[in-house]
Amino acid sequence: MNRSLIGISIAGLLTLSLAGCTPATDASGAACAPAGGASKSVRVSGEIGATDLELASSTPVRAAELERSTLEAGDGKALEPDQSVQATVTVFNGEDGKRISSQSARLTNSAGASDWASQVLRCGAQGDRIAAVVPAPDVYGEGRVAAAGVSGLTEKSSLVIVVDVREVVPGLPGLLDKKDLLAAAEGEAQPAVEGMPSVIRDGDGKLTVSVPENLEAPGEAQAAPLIIGDGETIAVGDRVYAHSVGVIWRDGTEFESTWGGEPKEFVTTGVIPGLSDAVVGQTVGSQIVAVVPASAGYGSDALVQMGFEADDTMIFVIDILGAVHPESSARE
The missing domain is CATH 3.10.50.40 (Chitinase A; domain 3)
Structure with missing residues (x-):
């Protein structure tokens, strides 16, 4: 194996867009993905920022469109538009609760983007633990869920994505020659x-x-x-x-x-x-x-x-x- 592991991330999931998800708007005018019965039902065990979280809620967990709930509220300041954070992102198969991946990732609270990460971060704060339930076709694409290779995941399934917002981080630096x-x-x-x-x-x-x-x-x-x-x-x-x-x-x-x-x-x-x-x-x-x-x-x-x-x-x-x-x- 001759490849660099230093930069391995979950970029593939982070860059996939969500079609057909209409976020709500809070009192300040910020766009927030709505909570729902599925996201409110999510329970996980494990410390904030850990990569060994377990899904403790009953399965299957499914949602017709993206739902977002704050499982634990942090004591940090609310995230500002276009602010970057370092987070631990854990993805579970909503059908059986099995963990698919868990990695540290840099996410951006971008109000103009439509990807799931941006929708989850909107209205968040440093220290939050946020749960999102996302229909699998909205992540992998219609008719392409089976190609993802996740056992038991179907076109009717959802992913349960838990985001632990660990800290706000500076913007990206420039390059050196x-x-x-x-x-x-x-x-x-x-x-x-x-x-x-x-x-x-x-x-x-x-x-x-x-x-x-x-x-x-x-x-x-x-x-x-x-x-x-x-x-x-x-x-x-x-x-x-x-x-x-x-x-x-x-x-x-x-x-x-x-x-x-x-x-x-x-x-x-x-x-x-x-x-x-x-x-x-x-x-x-x-x-x-x-x-x-x-x-x-x-x-x-x-x-x-x-x-x-x-x-x-x-x-x-x-x-x-x-x-x-x-x-x-x-x-x-």
């Missing part, structure tokens, strides 16, 4: 950290990652700098350019490497928490080793879909080659 990027991490080498994987770079720049024998994977995400660069500090919402290598803790399988190719770019608010936390606060030029268990990564469901085991821990070694803050744009 390749000529402005470092070729590799450069700076002051740091001593190895006990209990972390070892990383060796050969003369050609290739990285070898290995786990000490009999060392158990940690239960929580951990990160440590191997090289500390002297560039600017990475902040929440920055666009980061990096080379990365990823291996599975369990057996050392390398599942990605950008070395020998183009560096990857990602926004810190658009990746899994374990990677975002590892990079934010570090400096350009640094090399970071990040250990990311399923709970701080893609979640058990997504790991299995990727061909891994549900409880696999990932190791990422990241060379930070450049960064752009949201308020700046090096290239239009």
Whole structure:
């Protein structure tokens, strides 16, 4: 497997539009998707922001058009038009309640858009847990539900989508030209950290990652700098350019490497928490080793879909080659 997992998201669902859903209007004039019997019946178990939520309500859950209800009201401010948020989005099959996916995603409260994410966020606030019941054909397209490959889902089915609005995030930053990027991490080498994987770079720049024998994977995400660069500090919402290598803790399988190719770019608010936390606060030029268990990564469901085991821990070694803050744009 030679592909970058840093930017994996549920973009396919986020970009699909909903036809025929007419939102209501609240007292302030903001367009809100209406609540209904189906969305009001939704009950889930699990902490806000977790990727292992379970649907606790009775099934099947179906709606003729999109319905939206706030399951838990947050204590943050109401979302403003075109404001971006970092959310955990969990999708269930309304027929049997089985979880289809659960991932961290960046969503936008765009009043002019018709996609389900925008309709769900309207009239929301930071900290909310929102449930939406969406007819499956409105997501996948009329006559195309079977092609989605979700067991038991039919043209008469609905998806139950739970959105945990974790935090408001800055707007998207600009881009850097390749000529402005470092070729590799450069700076002051740091001593190895006990209990972390070892990383060796050969003369050609290739990285070898290995786990000490009999060392158990940690239960929580951990990160440590191997090289500390002297560039600017990475902040929440920055666009980061990096080379990365990823291996599975369990057996050392390398599942990605950008070395020998183009560096990857990602926004810190658009990746899994374990990677975002590892990079934010570090400096350009640094090399970071990040250990990311399923709970701080893609979640058990997504790991299995990727061909891994549900409880696999990932190791990422990241060379930070450049960064752009949201308020700046090096290239239009």
